[in-house]
Each structure stands twice: as structure tokens, then as C-alpha cells.
Amino acid sequence: MSKIANAFAGGKAFIPFITCGDPDMETTAAVVRAAVANGADLIELGIPFSDPTAEGPVIQGANLRALEGGATTDRVFELVKDLRRDVSVPMVFMTYANVVFSYGAEKFISACGEIGIDGLILPDLPFEEKEEFLPLCHEYGVDLISLIAPTSENRIAMIAREAEGFIYLVSSLGVTGMRSEIKTDLASIVAVIRENTTIPCAIGFGISTPEQARKMAVISDGAIVGSAIIRLLEQHGKDAPSYVGEYVKSMKDAISE
Amino acid sequence: MTNPKGRFGIHGGQYIPETLMNAVIELEEAYNFYKNDPQFNAELSELFNEYAGRPSRLYHAAKMTEDLGGAKIYLKREDLNHTGAHKINNVLGQALLAKKMGKTRLIAETGAGQHGVATATAAALMGMECVVFMGEQDTKRQALNVYRMKLLGAEVIPVKTGTATLKDAVSEAMREWTSRIADTHYCLGSVMGPHPFPTIVRDFQAVISKEIKEQMLRKEGRLPDAVIACVGGGSNAIGSFYHFIGDKDVRLIGCEAAGRGIDTFETAATISTGRVGIFHGMKSYFCQDKFGQIAPVYSISAGLDYPGVGPEHAYLHDIGRAEYVAITDEEAVQAFEYLARTEGIIPAIESAHAVAYAMKLAPTLAKDRIIVITVSGRGDKDCAAIARYRGEDIHE
Numbered sequence: 001m002s003k004i005a006n007a008f009a010g011g012k013a014f015i016p017f018i019t020c021g022d023p024d025m026e027t028t029a030a031v032v033r034a035a036v037a038n039g040a041d042l043i044e045l046g047i048p049f050s051d052p053t054a055e056g057p058v059i060q061g062a063n064l065r066a067l068e069g070g071a072t073t074d075r076v077f078e079l080v081k082d083l084r085r086d087v088s089v090p091m092v093f094m095t096y097a098n099v100v101f102s103y104g105a106e107k108f109i110s111a112c113g114e115i116g117i118d119g120l121i122l123p124d125l126p127f128e129e130k131e132e133f134l135p136l137c138h139e140y141g142v143d144l145i146s147l148i149a150p151t152s153e154n155r156i157a158m159i160a161r162e163a164e165g166f167i168y169l170v171s172s173l174g175v176t177g178m179r180s181e182i183k184t185d186l187a188s189i190v191a192v193i194r195e196n197t198t199i200p201c202a203i204g205f206g207i208s209t210p211e212q213a214r215k216m217a218v219i220s221d222g223a224i225v226g227s228a229i230i231r232l233l234e235q236h237g238k239d240a241p242s243y244v245g246e247y248v249k250s251m252k253d254a255i256s257e
Numbered sequence: 258m259t260n261p262k263g264r265f266g267i268h269g270g271q272y273i274p275e276t277l278m279n280a281v282i283e284l285e286e287a288y289n290f291y292k293n294d295p296q297f298n299a300e301l302s303e304l305f306n307e308y309a310g311r312p313s314r315l316y317h318a319a320k321m322t323e324d325l326g327g328a329k330i331y332l333k334r335e336d337l338n339h340t341g342a343h344k345i346n347n348v349l350g351q352a353l354l355a356k357k358m359g360k361t362r363l364i365a366e367t368g369a370g371q372h373g374v375a376t377a378t379a380a381a382l383m384g385m386e387c388v389v390f391m392g393e394q395d396t397k398r399q400a401l402n403v404y405r406m407k408l409l410g411a412e413v414i415p416v417k418t419g420t421a422t423l424k425d426a427v428s429e430a431m432r433e434w435t436s437r438i439a440d441t442h443y444c445l446g447s448v449m450g451p452h453p454f455p456t457i458v459r460d461f462q463a464v465i466s467k468e469i470k471e472q473m474l475r476k477e478g479r480l481p482d483a484v485i486a487c488v489g490g491g492s493n494a495i496g497s498f499y500h501f502i503g504d505k506d507v508r509l510i511g512c513e514a515a516g517r518g519i520d521t522f523e524t525a526a527t528i529s530t531g532r533v534g535i536f537h538g539m540k541s542y543f544c545q546d547k548f549g550q551i552a553p554v555y556s557i558s559a560g561l562d563y564p565g566v567g568p569e570h571a572y573l574h575d576i577g578r579a580e581y582v583a584i585t586d587e588e589a590v591q592a593f594e595y596l597a598r599t600e601g602i603i604p605a606i607e608s609a610h611a612v613a614y615a616m617k618l619a620p621t622l623a624k625d626r627i628i629v630i631t632v633s634g635r636g637d638k639d640c641a642a643i644a645r646y647r648g649e650d651i652h653e
Binding site: 049050051054056057060067072073074096097099100103123124127128129147148149150154155159170173174175 | 262270271272273274275276277278279280418419424425428431432435436437438532533534535536537538540543545547548549550551
């Protein structure tokens, strides 16, 4: 049984996304601890990439700041080792295929297993290409997380049947970023997912307010929030941890109602 | 050469967000149907011949041949096509395909602006909406082409992210496509990106080598000894090479942009300096650092200023079927000026990279050898930038 299941065991999961090294690794570590202390169930850690094609302007900015601040894959691994001294909630990496491939897929994925990373989200690795990393993920006990999008349609069942860890349901067309309204008929997508798998399904992309998170959690198993948290980092820099903690609490409270 | 998942050896594939998967599958299915549809092919031939001005000339550059004193040189004049470059071949094919698929809007990335102009042209012709993404840096280098696109009814969006050049324009066009798929076709401009684009673009550009072969057999009664073309993403090169791949005695030579030199960081010579990676939907060679961060590449030529190369070129390199050489800014500018003075032809600065290598190669070959240089585009767009490079400030 995947450790990721623990994140969903106690009810609806709140999953914050944080770009590692924005603006520096100490701040990231403090932000993760603040999020966990305030009820985050699973942490999605972004390894910065120079050209994040699935991201909107807010997370693009975080990637840039992190790289300018000297973030590297090795330093992210060090950060996770430090976090694992006291953080026990599941943690997954979100990055791009080239970051894994270029590091050496086996070296990268085995390191994930060693330092306590439970899953890998790669937005540019669709179902058809998952064999690139899946055998190594199985070997080192890292779940390769599948994404399902509003355009997946006839592909939902195929993806869900082979999914592991949890399913990342993309709420809207386009890139990451805050949206005033989410129009996709997500409930019917979740219904097809439920027919094909028992693993949990969390919704991400465009969620920023407690009300949106609550709505998403009602129809699924949890909510993933990135840009709204990155925005707090952008505004408060090194002082962000307390603001992120407060925000995570408001979101967790909303989805637990 | 393409297997069902669009692989060229280890290269190619479909490394894109799930949101786009059904769109590329739909595109592949439509292409597989229309490529064998006589009606589609008749319409495309009509557009190629009557609208774009094909076949393009295979011109014997007698003065250049004499001056260099070696191999006999022919120029494949893609610069004479409507809109001034080979880009129109691919765009007419994709626009017609998109129209058949019921799409009403074309989006495109552009570097030098030639692909953007070609896309805007096809959109105007076919009554489609058109949005072109162009690095802000390139909108300055190629202001004339920005104006041409606007004149043709396209919206030009300057991309300010990253290095504000071609790679960022591709990223932004991909982002736009994920947000609006139903009515929109992404008219990718080179033999790159996720399958099926490298195959579709190659097939539409393969008309270049098909014509070279026919024209060469007619003029010389034999095949050339070498075909030389510039390589950014590599569409005019693969178009020039394609029908010769099986003819092992024909050397295929791709000329990459070395920028200020392959031993500097200011280069865009992907095969010379890059390594295998996964980016922009494909596995291929990329300029990148040891952690896989894509390098900020540089070339005087906005059209070759890209950190990757099409997957079929990566494969032709791996199996040793094609050679890839790097040409510096200075060598390209000299070739640009040389062709203008010697033959009265001002080539695009991209194409000048191919001319530059031919100037090195021709004198080393015997006079009974024949080389073909693809002049992929015309150089009007580059005149202001080359003048600046030479220290002369001209106002367009």
C-alpha cells in the first residue's frame, strides 16, 4: 500500500504546492513545516525548471526566482533529507521530464526512494510515455502520479485503471494559475475515475479560495493549491511561512466542513 | 522511418501535458487520412504551384562555382517562394489540414518571423483567425516581419519570458494551445515538438528534396554529391535531405548556428554542444546544463536561435547518415555578403550558414563533384541586423 494513501485516510486532503528554493531553501523548509503544522496532508514540492511549459505566470516566476537563487536538484534532495527529520506526511516531487532524465533517471528515482519522496508528478509525461520512468519508479517504491484533464474523455478509464498513489485531476484547460471560476463538469469525470479505480483523486489548477477548495473537495478526495501559495511567497519572501500557515489552515478548515 | 509512437531511434515521442493528448491523437488520425486523400493532395498541389510558386528553381551558381574553384554549385531557391522562405510549404499543408479538421484558428510560434508570416498568410488566404507568438527580443530584431504579420491580419504577441526568443515563443504557443483546443490548430513551424509534428512537417517540406532530385536528374543526369542546409529545428534541412536518405552516396550536411563559437556559451549549435534530453514534447539533443535546465542559446540568426533540434536529425546524426557542422556568426555574415556580391542573391542569415559551409567544402572537392545548397529564405528581413553587426545603423 502506497504511503500516499495515508494523506487521504483522515478525510479530505489538502495538498499545497511549493517551488523549492523560492526565494531560498531555508524559506521553503519553513513554509513546508508551517503548512504541515496547519493541516497539510501531502506536500507537493516543485523542482524548478527553466522552461515550465505547464505553468502560468505565477509559478513560472517562482521557478525563475528559485533558479536565480541557486536551486539545483542536488540542493532540493538535501532539503528533503532535512525535512524528513521531522515531517512525516507524504511528499511528492513535481517537475519536468528533463529534470529527471538529465540527472540520470535511475540516479534520480533511487534518490527519491532513499530520501523519502513518495511520488513523482511530471506534467509532460503522459500515459503513452510513462514507460520512460515507470519501471524505475516501481523498483524504488516511488508512485508515478497520473494526471487526468478536462479533455481526457475516452482516456479517463485507461489512465485511471493503471494509476497509482493518487490521481491529479486538472480542473481546467490551460496552465496553472488562479481562476475566478471553474467551469469543467468535474463530477462526471470523477464518476468515471471511481468506476475504474479505488485510489484517491485530488483536484488542482485554478483553486485559490476556501470556497473553491470546499467545492472541489465535496466532489473529490482533496484539493491541490499552488499559485495562491506562491503568490504569498512572492509578496512576503522570507516572511512567508506564517502567512502560508494561516492560509493552509483556512483551506483545510474549509474542506473539512 | 516513423514507428507508431513517432520515434526516430530513441528520439521523438509525445512528452506533452495530458490536456493536449487527444488533440495530437486527433491530428494524427486526420493526417493519416488526408495524406492519402487524392482531393487533399490535389488541393495542396494547386496551392504549392499556383499560390506559392513551386517548383522552386534549382539554379546553377556559375560565378560562385568559378570563384571557389572546386565542386559545381547549385542553389535550391526556396527564397523565391511566396512569403520568401520554405516555411510556406509546411504552413499551406497544415492550414489546409486544419481547415479540413474544422479548425477556425491558427496559432504559431516564430523566431525570425518567417514562419509567423507564412502562417499569417495562409490564415488570410483560408479565412482563419491567426495569433503568432514571438520572443520580444525577436520582435525587435525582426520588426519588419512583425509589421507584415499584422498587415496580414494576424495578432502578434511578444513573449517576455525566459530569453524572449524562439524557445519561449514555442513554450507560450504550447501554453495557449492547452487553454484553447477545440477551434485551434497549433501550426508548428519546424520538424520538432511532439509526434505527429516532426513527421507532418517533414512530409510537407519533403517537396524540396523531391524537386531537387528531379531537377538534378534532368540537368545533370545524376544525383548530387552533397546537399547542404541550415538547421535550427531543422525543417528546411530535413525537407532537403528526405528523398536522399536512401541514396548513401549523397552526403547530407546540416549547418547549425555556432553563434560566437561552440567553445563559448553564446552558441545555438545543439548537436555539437548539446546532449539528449526531453523538452518541447520530444526526446532529442538539447543545449542544457548538468541538471537539465535548458540553456539560454544565442545566434545572430533569430531562426536558428533554438536550444533543440528535430528528432529525425538527432537520429540521422546517431546513425551517421547526416553530418552536422557549426558555423559562427562571422562566417555566416561573410557568406551573406559573399552570395549577395557574387550571385546577386541576398540569402536569409539562416541560409547563409549553409552557404558558409559550402564555401569551405567546395574548394576541397574536384570540379566534377556537385553540391546543392538550399537557400531556405531571402535576406531582406536581415539587412538592418547585418548592417548593425557591421557597425552601420540604418533605419527601416
